[in-house]
Amino acid sequence: MSDDWPLFEVFIRARSGLEHKHVGSLHAADVRMAIEHARDVYTRRQEGVSIWVVRSSEIVASDPEEAEALFEPARDKVYRHPTFYTIPDEVKNL
Amino acid sequence: MSSPSAEARFRYILRLADTSLILGQRLGEWVGHAPALEEDLGLANIALDLIGQARLLLAYAGEIEGRGRDEDALAFLRDAPEFRNVSLAEQPNCDFGQTIVRQALLDAWQLGLYEALVGSADARLGEIAAKAVKETRYHLRFSAGWLVRLGDGTAESHARVAQGLEALWRFTDELLAPDALDEEMAAAGIAPSPDALRLRWEERIGAVLEEAKLERPAASPYPWHGKRGVHTEHLGHMLGEMQHLPRTFPDAAW
Amino acid sequence: MYTQALDSPAPEARPGSSGGQAALERRFEERIERDEKIEPKDWMPDAYRQTLIRQISQHAHSEIVGMLPEGNWITRAPSLRRKAVLIAKVQDEGGHGMYLYSAAETLGIARAELLEQLLDGRAKYSSIFNYPTLTWADVGAIGWLVDGAAIMNQIPICRCSYGPYARAMVRICKEESFHQRQGFEIMLALARGTGEQRAMAQDALNRWWWPSIMMFGPSDATSTHTAQSMRWRIKRFTNDELRQKFIDVTVPQAEFLGLKIPDPALRRDEISQHYLTGPIDWSEFKAVLQGNGPCNHERLQARRTAHEAGRWVREAAAAYAAKHGGRGAQPRSAAHIASPRAEAPCHE
Numbered sequence: 237m238s239d240d241w242p243l244f245e246v247f248i249r250a251r252s253g254l255e256h257k258h259v260g261s262l263h264a265a266d267v268r269m270a271i272e273h274a275r276d277v278y279t280r281r282q283e284g285v286s287i288w289v290v291r292s293s294e295i296v297a298s299d300p301e302e303a304e305a306l307f308e309p310a311r312d313k314v315y316r317h318p319t320f321y322t323i324p325d326e327v328k329n330l
Numbered sequence: 331m332s333s334p335s336a337e338a339r340f341r342y343i344l345r346l347a348d349t350s351l352i353l354g355q356r357l358g359e360w361v362g363h364a365p366a367l368e369e370d371l372g373l374a375n376i377a378l379d380l381i382g383q384a385r386l387l388l389a390y391a392g393e394i395e396g397r398g399r400d401e402d403a404l405a406f407l408r409d410a411p412e413f414r415n416v417s418l419a420e421q422p423n424c425d426f427g428q429t430i431v432r433q434a435l436l437d438a439w440q441l442g443l444y445e446a447l448v449g450s451a452d453a454r455l456g457e458i459a460a461k462a463v464k465e466t467r468y469h470l471r472f473s474a475g476w477l478v479r480l481g482d483g484t485a486e487s488h489a490r491v492a493q494g495l496e497a498l499w500r501f502t503d504e505l506l507a508p509d510a511l512d513e514e515m516a517a518a519g520i521a522p523s524p525d526a527l528r529l530r531w532e533e534r535i536g537a538v539l540e541e542a543k544l545e546r547p548a549a550s551p552y553p554w555h556g557k558r559g560v561h562t563e564h565l566g567h568m569l570g571e572m573q574h575l576p577r578t579f580p581d582a583a584w
Numbered sequence: 585m586y587t588q589a590l591d592s593p594a595p596e597a598r599p600g601s602s603g604g605q606a607a608l609e610r611r612f613e614e615r616i617e618r619d620e621k622i623e624p625k626d627w628m629p630d631a632y633r634q635t636l637i638r639q640i641s642q643h644a645h646s647e648i649v650g651m652l653p654e655g656n657w658i659t660r661a662p663s664l665r666r667k668a669v670l671i672a673k674v675q676d677e678g679g680h681g682m683y684l685y686s687a688a689e690t691l692g693i694a695r696a697e698l699l700e701q702l703l704d705g706r707a708k709y710s711s712i713f714n715y716p717t718l719t720w721a722d723v724g725a726i727g728w729l730v731d732g733a734a735i736m737n738q739i740p741i742c743r744c745s746y747g748p749y750a751r752a753m754v755r756i757c758k759e760e761s762f763h764q765r766q767g768f769e770i771m772l773a774l775a776r777g778t779g780e781q782r783a784m785a786q787d788a789l790n791r792w793w794w795p796s797i798m799m800f801g802p803s804d805a806t807s808t809h810t811a812q813s814m815r816w817r818i819k820r821f822t823n824d825e826l827r828q829k830f831i832d833v834t835v836p837q838a839e840f841l842g843l844k845i846p847d848p849a850l851r852r853d854e855i856s857q858h859y860l861t862g863p864i865d866w867s868e869f870k871a872v873l874q875g876n877g878p879c880n881h882e883r884l885q886a887r888r889t890a891h892e893a894g895r896w897v898r899e900a901a902a903a904y905a906a907k908h909g910g911r912g913a914q915p916r917s918a919a920h921i922a923s924p925r926a927e928a929p930c931h932e
Contacts (some may be wrong), residue, residue, distance in 0.1 A: 239898035240696050241366070243689065260752070261686045262368055263695065265901030268475055268914035273368040275468075276375050277679055280672075281759070300626045355659060358667070361674050362655035363886065365894025367648065367682055374675035378668055385664050402663045426897045478915035482907070483900025490896065541916060575662035575720055582778050584662040584720075584770075 243292040244270040246277075248284035256288050264289075334518050340395045341414060342515050343455065344404075345557045346443070347387030348415035350462075351405060352565070353436060354380030355572055356423055365426050372472060376433070379465040386458045406576040410565045417556035418501035420565040427487065428494035430476045434538060435498060437470035439505045442530040446522030455520065474538045481542025492544055500550030504557065506531060511557075616817055621747040624690040632816055633691055636746050639818065640688040641698045646710035647681035648702070649883050653717040654726055662720060669766050670723065676763070680756045687748040703888050711869065712795050714877030721774055721781075721788035727767015729789075729796040729834065735764060736830045737800065740820035749818075768837065775841040782842075789838065790846045797861065798869045800827035828858055835859045 241263040247256035259278050264270035270289040278284065298306055314320050323330050334342075357377035364370040388401040399407075418436055423429045444466050447459035480487040508516070508524035515521035539546055554560070575584070608627050615622065622628055655674045661667035685695045701707035712730055717723060738760075741753045774785035801823040804810060813819035835852075838845050849862030871877065908914075 238902050239895050240694075241898065241902060243695075260683055260755075261689065262682060263366065264368065265479070265898075266905040266908075266914050269368075269479075269901065272372060272472055272475065276371040277368060277682055280371075280375070280675070280679065297625060300623070351664075358658040358671055361658055361671060362651035362678070363890040363893075365890070365897035367678055367685075369894075369897075370651070370678040371675055371682070374671050374678070378671055378675075381664060381668050381671070385668075388664075405664055406662075426894065475915045479901045479904040480897070483904045484896070486896050487900030487903075571659050574660055579778065579780060582662075582781055584666055584773055584777075 241265045241269075244274075244289045245292050245295060246270075246274040247288040247290075248274070248278055249286035250283060251285055256286065259283075261292060334514050334520065336394050336396065338511060338514060339452070339520070340391050342511055342521065343387055343391040343394065344414040345416070345511075347384050347391055347404075348413045349419045349436070349440070350380040350387065351384035352413070352415040352568070353419040353433075354378075354384060355568065356419070356421075356432075357429075359423055360429065369426075373429075376469050376472065379462075379469065383458070383462045383465070386461075390454055390458065402576065406573045410561050410569055411559040413561065413565060413569070414557050414559060415565075416501070416504050417554040417562050418498060418505065420556065420562060420568060421498060421501065422564055424494065424497075425490060427480055427490040428497065430473055430480060431491055431494040431498050433469065434473035434477045435502055435505070435535065437466060437473050438531050438534040438538070439527075441466045441470050441534070442527050443522060445530075446527065450521070451519035470534070474534075477538055477544075478542045481539075481544045488543065491542070495539075495544055496547050499547040500552060501554055503550065504554045507553065509555075509558065616745055616815075619745075619817070621750065622745055623747045631812075632818075635813065635816070635818060636749065637688055637691050637693055639813075640684055640691075640749055641693075641701070642708050642710075644681045644684035644688060644698065645702045645707055646713065647677045647684060649709045649713045649887065651677045651681075652883055652886055653713055653715070653879075654723055656717050657720060657723045660720070661723075666770070673727070673763055673766065676759055680752075680759070683752040683755055684749075687746075687752040690748045699891065703884070703891055705875070705884065708873065710799060711872040711877060712799050713883055714872050714880045715791065715795055716879050718791075719784050719788060721771070721784040722792070724767050724770030724774060724785065725788035725792040727763055727765075728771050728837070729767075729792050730799065731760065731763040731767055732834060733796050733799045733830050735760060736826050740826075741818075743817075743820060745817040771841055771843075775843060785841070786843050789843050793846050794864065794868075795872075797827055797831060798864060798866075800824070800830065802866065802869070803864075831859050831861060 242265075243261050244264055245261050246259050248259050249256045262270065262273045262277055264273050267289065271287055274287045274289055279287070354377045357373050357380065360373045361370055361377070364373055384405070385401050388404045392399045392401065392404055416436075416439075418432060421428075421432055441463065444459040444463040448456055448463060450456045450459065477491065480491045482488070506524070506528045512521060512524055516523050536546070554562070556562075556565075576582070609629055612622075612628060612632075622632075651674050654670060654677075658667065658670055658674065661670050685698060688698060689695055698707070702709065717726070735757065738753055738757055742750055742757055744750045744753065771785055771788075774781040804822045804824045810819060810822055814822070835845060835850070847862050849860075851860055852858070853860050872880070904915075
């Protein structure tokens with residue numbers, strides 16, 4: 237008989253208006269317990285108003301070895317940023 | 331509506347205060363020794379809520395009494411017969427199963443009580459209850475969830491909680507059977523109607539036991555009266571430990 | 585909260601056998617050099633991984649075992665305020681243990697395995713917790729001295745090169761700011777109290793002073809692994825630097841309390857502006873570390889008992905989850921009482 241509880245990742249919304257942010261992990265036997273543990277472990281000091289938990293094994297992550305292929309190509313697309321464009325000072329509201 | 335004496339109100343509030351204090355003290359024994367690290371934190375949170383409730387209630391009781399006793403004087407310098415907690419609260423932790431049974435039975439009772447006390451004719455009590463009701467709602471979520479897992483987990487866990495339920499059920503009569511003080515407070519609109527309280531408790535505990543696949547034990551004939559100061563042997567030992575320092579050094583401030 | 589520089593030496597990093605390996609190592613060293621954080625899935629030398637697993641898990645074990653000496657006074661705290669503070673503090677230590685096990689698990693080792701290493705005596709934890717808490721003043725002394733020493737040790741780890749460890753430490757240090765203050769407050773109440781209370785406080789300082797300053801680990805001259813850990817930016821200051829810093833801030837605090845540090849050789853050196861202590865008895869440190877301290881047996885036994893006594897509970901919860909459809913399992917009861925509607929993450 238196993239006494240091992242699976243690992244969950246915990247995401248907390250600090251206050252309404254903000255997104256949920258990863259804060260850590262914990263072990264729990266089921267999802268309800270995972271929410272309770274997240275509450276007891278990660279919100280003891282009013283750190284949150286909402287909790288997400290997800291089984292760690294369900295998270296699919298990008299491979300760091302592929303980081304260059306995935307993220308470097310965005311580097312030279314400077315025209316995506318407003319500062320790329322030169323507009324005369326006297327033109328307002330742009 | 332009759333107006334109960336200060337002495338009666340003092341005694342009634344002590345029932346609430348002492349039940350939270352004694353139960354919180356029991357849960358404090360678990361911290362560092364729970365079945366999983368996460369459970370250490372969970373039980374500690376509940377203990378902190380209960381001690382917080384006790385402090386507010388004891389401070390208020392002390393004011394009503396008007397003899398200058400503060401929360402610590404009431405917590406540390408009364409003897410067992412002066413404690414008014416329900417006897418169930420002082421029962422030993424034994425194993426996690428029995429702790430959870432005790433917790434669920436008391437959580438369901440405290441929740442019904444605090445829900446009603448929010449609208450108490452005693453406004454100060456209403457304020458304390460408004461804070462406590464949120465805490466207690468979580469306590470019951472925690473204990474009911476565990477009772478279901480243990481009742482419907484393995485053969486061993488089922489047997490253990492069934493045994494715990496059998497051992498503790500005999501203390502539930504005290505929660506639900508009103509005495510003269512409960513009646514007096516209810517009549518004054520300070521405390522809830524005992525009938526409504528019983529109904530709500532039966533409903534909640536019935537649902538949890540059913541999901542936990544646990545049989546409701548037969549009623550027990552022996553009526554305990556912790557709330558009138560007639561306790562089980564356990565309370566004296568517990569207070570001996572809890573009160574040891576302030577009693578050994580009566581002049582000291584900590 | 586409690587680190588101690590007690591790690592046994594790590595296996596030496598092997599030079600890469602292939603060109604690819606060497607390139608990876610070079611890239612890793614360069615990232616460390618640039619003060620970049622290393623994250624869980626990044627390539628890292630095995631010795632770096634093993635050093636971290638050992639250090640983070642020792643740190644986590646120290647938190648968990650560290651719940652016991654103070655937990656010993658929860659039922660006897662002398663006021664309700666002190667009781668609440670103590671429960672919250674011991675609870676924090678459990679929480680910090682969890683944050684750290686979490687960080688260790690990102691390195692590919694399960695918490696169950698780490699716990700097994702603790703329970704079967706293979707893993708180490710801070711030897712400070714093998715000393716007994718005999719009076720209430722010990723709770724104050726632990727907060728003041730042990731947490732004080734721990735904070736000195738831990739603040740630099742917030743900048744450690746391994747991301748999850750650094751983040752856990754940021755959280756821990758933030759939460760811990762109350763721990764040392766509550767300890768000092770207990771000592772202050774005792775120092776300003778009755779003669780019996782003052783004696784209690786002095787006795788606690790006598791017993792906790794030397795173990796506290798030994799918490800920083802052996803002196804640099806004899807510490808074999810400080811250099812490698814510093815190179816990898818797991819460690820940022822040497823044991824002796826941190827110890828000196830702790831002594832310099834603590835001596836005036838003891839004076840404020842009117843308590844005497846139990847070291848006849850203690851003196852302030854006017855040139856260096858440091859307090860210099862007498863010789864530290866490292867033989868005692870080693871004895872406690874090797875399992876021969878006053879409470880090594882009790883501490884480990886308490887952890888083992890809790891683990892064994894809790895097995896049926898953990899099994900029951902796992903069995904319940906398996907019976908009710910695995911990951912979706914959850915007790916319904918009391919849902920009508922308390923459960924708020926679950927928020928669907930897909931809308932975010």
